[in-house]
Amino acid sequence: xxxxxxxxxxxxxxxxxxxxxxxxxxxxxxxxxxxxxxxxxxxxxxxxxxxxxxxxxxxxxxxxxxxxxxxxxxxxxxxxxxxxxxxxxxxxxxxxxxxxxxxxxxxxxxxxxxxxxxxxxxxxxxxxxxxxxxxxxxxxxxxxxxxxxxxxxxxxxxxxxxxxxxxxxxxxxxxxxxxxxxxxxxxxxxxxxxxxxxxxxxxxxxxxxxxxxxxxxxxxxxxxxxxxxxxxxxxxxxxxxxxxxxxxxxxxxxxxxxxxxxxxxxxxxxxxxxxxxxxxxxxxxxxxxxxxxxxxxxxxxxxxxxxxxxxxxxxxxxxxxxxxxxxxxxxxxxxxxxxxxxxxxxxxxxxxxxxxxxxxxxxxxxxxxxxxxxxxxxxxxxxxxxxxxxxxxxxxxxxxxxxxxxxxxxxxxxxxxxxxxxxxxxxxxxxxxxxxxxxxxxxxxxxxxxxxxxxxx
Numbered sequence: 001x002x003x004x005x006x007x008x009x010x011x012x013x014x015x016x017x018x019x020x021x022x023x024x025x026x027x028x029x030x031x032x033x034x035x036x037x038x039x040x041x042x043x044x045x046x047x048x049x050x051x052x053x054x055x056x057x058x059x060x061x062x063x064x065x066x067x068x069x070x071x072x073x074x075x076x077x078x079x080x081x082x083x084x085x086x087x088x089x090x091x092x093x094x095x096x097x098x099x100x101x102x103x104x105x106x107x108x109x110x111x112x113x114x115x116x117x118x119x120x121x122x123x124x125x126x127x128x129x130x131x132x133x134x135x136x137x138x139x140x141x142x143x144x145x146x147x148x149x150x151x152x153x154x155x156x157x158x159x160x161x162x163x164x165x166x167x168x169x170x171x172x173x174x175x176x177x178x179x180x181x182x183x184x185x186x187x188x189x190x191x192x193x194x195x196x197x198x199x200x201x202x203x204x205x206x207x208x209x210x211x212x213x214x215x216x217x218x219x220x221x222x223x224x225x226x227x228x229x230x231x232x233x234x235x236x237x238x239x240x241x242x243x244x245x246x247x248x249x250x251x252x253x254x255x256x257x258x259x260x261x262x263x264x265x266x267x268x269x270x271x272x273x274x275x276x277x278x279x280x281x282x283x284x285x286x287x288x289x290x291x292x293x294x295x296x297x298x299x300x301x302x303x304x305x306x307x308x309x310x311x312x313x314x315x316x317x318x319x320x321x322x323x324x325x326x327x328x329x330x331x332x333x334x335x336x337x338x339x340x341x342x343x344x345x346x347x348x349x350x351x352x353x354x355x356x357x358x359x360x361x362x363x364x365x366x367x368x369x370x371x372x373x374x375x376x377x378x379x380x381x382x383x384x385x386x387x388x389x390x391x392x393x394x395x396x397x398x399x400x401x402x403x404x405x406x407x408x409x410x411x412x413x414x415x416x417x418x419x420x421x422x423x424x425x426x427x428x429x430x431x432x433x434x435x436x437x438x439x440x441x442x443x444x445x446x447x448x449x450x451x452x453x454x455x456x457x
Contacts, residue, residue: 001046002038014049018057022219026066026077035077037067098441099432101409103237103385104299106432108355126336128348132330136324137316138164138308146308149342153269154283155292163319165448167305168295171410174327175263175291175309178318179228180204184261186227190216192416192423194237197230210418213239217250217396225259233281234336235268235384237316238416238427242382245278260289261312267295273359282310291315294346296338304334305447308332358385361430361438368442375453385431390412394452395422402448408441 004021025031037043040058044051058075061067068078097393103201122130137143143162150157165171170320176197187201191210201208211219211229220229233243243251255262264281282292295307311319323329341347365387366380377390391399396412403410403426413423433441 002043004047006047006049013296014051015056015060016171018047018049018054020056022061023064023066026078027156031075031077037075037077039074050236069081097404098408098437098444099330099442100428100430101411102432103429104432105354106434107432108434109357122333122336122340130333130336132332134164134335136320136329136331137337138162138330139332139339142335142342145339145342149347150282150292150294150310153196153266153280153294155280155310156168156283161310161313161316163309163311163316163323164335165307165309165323166327168194168265168293168307168336170305171293171295171307171309172263172265174319174322175293175315176200176204176206177322177326178315179261180206181316181318181322184226184228186224188220188223188227188229188260189238189418190231191418192413193230193418194232195416198418210416213241217247217254218241220251220254220258220260223254223260226261227258228263229255230263230265231281232265232267232277234266235271235381235386237265237268237384237435238386238411238413239385239388240381240386241379241388242274242276242278248278248281248284252281252284255289256286262290263293264290266305267293268384269294271355271385272383273355273362276382278382287310303379304337304339306330306334325339355383357435358430361433361435364435364438365428365430365442368438369446372442372446373450373453376451385429387428387430388425388427390425391449392424392453394424394449396426397422398452399426399449402452403445404449406444408444408448410445 004018006017008014010017022031022037033035037058038046040051040054044054047054058067058069062069062075066078068076070076132154138146140159142164143159146162146164147157147159153274163171163174165174177200179187184206186207186209187197188209188211189197189201190213192213198208209222209227216231223229229251231243233248235242251262262281266280266282280292281287282290289312290310291312292310293307294310296304298451309319338347341350362385366378369376369378369389375392377392378387381387397414400410400412411427413425413427414421415421416427430438
């Protein structure tokens with residue numbers, strides 16, 4: 001049944017009203033090209049009008065190019081001739097984009113083969129708890145399992161330190177609001193960093209202070225007691241770099257001396273494929289005042305939005321209060337799914353597969369740039385999904401525009417600059433880019449940027 005509002009006492013003829021409403025629905029895309037409208041007999045019955053009235057409306061729409069009447073078949077929407085929208089323009093707007101920007105995984109990286117069996121088993125084993133609200137801090141069994149999981153990163157923790165959140169961004173929003181409530185005024189971040197943290201701090205009226213990417217420990221000399229440091233020490237977003245063990249130790253020593261709280265964002269910490277193993281900050285000595293963020297959202301379950309915080313004791317109550325007021329508990333279904341995935345070993349099997357795939361993609365991308373675009377400067381990451389590409393003499397914003405004009409999306413460096421500087425760099429993600437597509441995408445990027453770059457000396 002297709003409902004159309006009609007004003008029966010209006011001076012506008014009913015067939016005009018029918019045609020006008022259908023035009024609005026076609027122009028908005030609600031009724032797409034090729035959509036078969038109800039038959040005239042059915043439509044007349046639904047609208048309580050004569051069949052002649054409906055026929056007049058359809059002939060009016062046909063005359064204006066909105067529908068096509070096919071004998072013995074029916075009436076079909078003909079959007080391609082509407083409001084000057086040509087088929088070519090429609091096709092252009094739906095142009096396939098090679099996604100090196102979002103950080104989302106392609107379907108081959110997602111553990112879909114586990115889904116159907118696990119969901120069936122969950123419905124049998126967990127029952128009604130799947131649809132009942134979960135405890136605010138998280139399902140107790142999952143909190144205990146996350147402590148065991150964190151132990152694989154060398155992190156000592158207790159289940160009462162775990163707060164389950166709906167993704168990393170929610171975790172950061174809760175955490176920054178909580179530290180603001182406790183009187184924190186300054187948050188130190190690297191000069192290139194995950195931009196939502198800067199937005200969250202600004203909205204909470206906190207002062208954002210920059211530290212150097214090259215020497216973050218030295219940059220903390222201006223920090224005062226009680227300030228906060230946000231850090232992505234492993235497989236940094238956007239630069240892909242990993243802090244050395246020596247630098248980590250220096251940061252922890254300064255943090256202890258100045259009583260700084262460190263927010264360690266370890267979203268990609270488990271995607272290590274380099275030979276060098278570097279522990280999480282939370283696993284090292286002097287790590288008592290670290291709020292640790294781990295996540296399953298980005299690569300394993302992007303649609304499930306499941307992350308967790310390991311919190312110092314003095315932050316748990318504030319974080320729970322904020323979560324209760326603004327966010328509520330994470331879906332029970334999602335929590336039990338992740339719990340099962342952890343307990344049955346699916347996570348570790350999937351992680352191993354994802355590590356191998358991402359490693360091959362990153363290596364192929366880096367080797368391609370070395371051969372085809374030697375002017376570009378970069379270091380191959382030890383893990384994670386991001387490559388930071390320095391483009392001498394080419395602003396990142398211009399590079400991104402030139403790339404997207406050829407159907408490839410990348411993120412300009414300015415998107416991560418705390419000072420808003422249009423740096424000569426872009427961030428590329430390999431998670432959506434299949435290995436078989438890398439050579440083709442490289443050729444597009446190199447042809448787009450090659451003429452703009454300074455020659456290598």
